[in-house]
Amino acid sequence: MDFKLSTEQEMIRALCRNFSKNEIMPIAEELDATGQFPYEVWKKMGDLGICGIPFPEECGGGGLDWLSMIIAIEEISRGDASLGTSLVDSVTLPMNLLCTLGTEDQKKKWLMPLATGEKIGAFGLTEAQAGSDTSAIRTRAVLKDEEWVINGTKQFITNAGLKHNSLVIIAAVTGEEERGRKKVSNFIVPTGVGGYNFGQKYNKMGYRSSETRELIFDDCHIPKENILGNPDKGISQFLMALQTSRIGFAAHSVGLAQAIFDVSLSYAREREQFGRAISKFQAVQFKLADMAMEVELARLMVYKAAWQKDQGQNYFAASTFAKLFASETAKRCADRGVQIHGGYGLMDEYPISRYWREVKFEEILDGTSEIQRSNIAKRVLKL
Ligand SMILES: Cc1cc2nc3c(=O)[nH]c(=O)nc-3n(C[C@H](O)[C@H](O)[C@H](O)COP(=O)(O)OP(=O)(O)OC[C@H]3O[C@@H](n4cnc5c(N)ncnc54)[C@H](O)[C@@H]3O)c2cc1C
Structure with missing residues (x-):
């Protein structure tokens, strides 16, 4: 190894x-x-x-x-x-x-x-009634006169509407399979095409400079050739991409957890109480020790998942473990970090308070922790 x-x-x-x-x-x-x-x-x-x-x-x-x-x-x-x-x-x-x-x-x-x-790209899967349950999507695409006509609404879509956002790739229902399951395909929808409009940017509690919007498709016409890959395999295609984004979000959590550790360590060294730096107190040292250990473990899990992807191996389990563990590591680190900062950790002047707001996103975006746990449970129980 x-x-x-x-x-x-x-x-x-x-x-x-x-x-x-x-x-x-x-x-x-x-x-x-x-x-x-x-x-x-x-x-x-x-x-x-x-x-x-x-x-x-x-x-x-x-x-x-x-x-x-x-x-x-x-x-x-x-x-x-x-x-x-x-x-x-x-x-x-x-x-x-x-x-x-x-x-x-x-x-x-x-x-x-x-x-x-x-340019920057966006990906639109989520809809009001289709969050964790991606099979509930309702946005439809119908082929008419050599063009796809799209109707529906996506929500919570990152990067859409930024001034250099060139496209969104969306999943849309195109029909029904024999057993009544929806047939889904993925489409490239260019920004600025008629019938495609953005809602107002959401006002979020964190990730505030990354724009997230609702997308409205109202008789939106795109060329026939803007369909992506095999039209019958839309679901497995977006699931493949979501596997990669799980590793991406896991790496994101590791970066955030590392930043939290960095500011907590330097604060613990600088802040004095009872005539000494608070880093001299074992209760503070143990928090830093746990943070350092968990960040390193999360990083190893993320790198392993990426390595497996690069080797062409199945990385479903590794990416799910990494996403779940890294996001919860970031959350635990933020909790300990604010505690180390004491009252100052609750003040906006200290980055730890921003990190505290941001870590919650890690457990929800790109598949909630509950969904990751369910997927792991299905594997271990062979359900
Ligand atoms: C800032 C932001 C950016 C986003 N960017 C994008 C994007 O670019 N593209 C995109 O397509 N989507 C995007 N999303 C959507 C995101 O992936 C979803 O919010 C997420 O998957 C959860 O869906 P939901 O919010 O509808 O929650 P719900 O699915 O309604 O879940 C609510 C609660 O119920 C729980 N729950 C649901 N089903 C189960 C179950 N079967 N078992 C146990 N618990 C369950 C969940 O874990 C959660 O705790 C973004 C969301 C946000 C907030």
């Missing part, structure tokens, strides 16, 4: 860590306060090749592996979880689907500008 990262992976880590420290962390507080997406930072990430790491060079990517991408997501999220979530949602879902299923023309037209960071 070899735990050593490759030279490229180490370089990606160093690049993203420096970028995060110098360009993202200093403005994270301001981004949270203003709720403005940092276009300039995204552009720089694109110029550095961060947005397209695992995609082929001919598609504008870096031609590296998914583990490298996962390391980049961890480091960017360590700087700002809000920006990290935009990265996860663009890379692991729409870009991943385009790369895996797209025709050469689709890759050139749609994937390339996403991989270079010129």
Whole structure:
């Protein structure tokens, strides 16, 4: 067993860590306060090749592996979880689907500008009645005169409506299979096409500079060729992408948990009570020790899942374990971190209070903890 990262992976880590420290962390507080997406930072990430790491060079990517991408997501999220979530949602879902299923023309037209960071992608599965139960989607697509006509509403869609958002890949019902199950296909819907409108940006308690919106499709016409991959396999296609995004979100949680550990450690060293730094008290030391151990364990689980994906192995179990454990690790770390900060941890001036708001998202987005546990239980019980 070899735990050593490759030279490229180490370089990606160093690049993203420096970028995060110098360009993202200093403005994270301001981004949270203003709720403005940092276009300039995204552009720089694109110029550095961060947005397209695992995609082929001919598609504008870096031609590296998914583990490298996962390391980049961890480091960017360590700087700002809000920006990290935009990265996860663009890379692991729409870009991943385009790369895996797209025709050469689709890759050139749609994937390339996403991989270079010129544009940002979105993925629309969730609807009002279809959250954890993705089979309940109602958005429909009907083929009429060589065009798909889409009607329905998606909700909670990240990155949609940003000024450089070029597309959303949506799942829509196209018919019924023999046993009455819905037939679902995935479609590339370009921003700006007639009949496709955005709702107002949601006002969220965290990830405030990553935009999340409702999408309304009202007789939205898109070209016939905007269907993605095999039209009969829409469900397994988006489930495949969700497996990758689970590793992405798990890496995101590790980055956030690491940031929480970092600020808690430095606060514990600086803050004095009873004439000494609070880091001298065993009760505080044990919290830091547990945080350090759990962050490292979560990181190993995430890297293993990414490695299995890169090896072409089945990574369903590894990605589910990683998502569940890493998100709950971030939550536990935030709890301990606020406790270490005492009353100051409840004040907006300290980043720990923002982290506290943000960690709750980790347990809900991209499959709640309950859904991850159910999936693990089904496996171990062979249900
Ligand atoms: C900020 C944000 C960004 C998002 N971005 C996107 C995006 O880009 N694209 C997209 O498609 N979606 C996106 N989502 C949707 C997100 O993935 C869903 O919110 C999530 O999957 C949960 O669905 P829900 O909110 O409808 O909760 P529900 O499914 O209504 O769940 C409510 C509660 O019931 C529990 N529950 C439900 N079913 C079961 C069950 N079978 N067993 C046990 N417990 C159960 C859940 O665990 C949860 O505790 C985003 C959401 C948010 C908040």
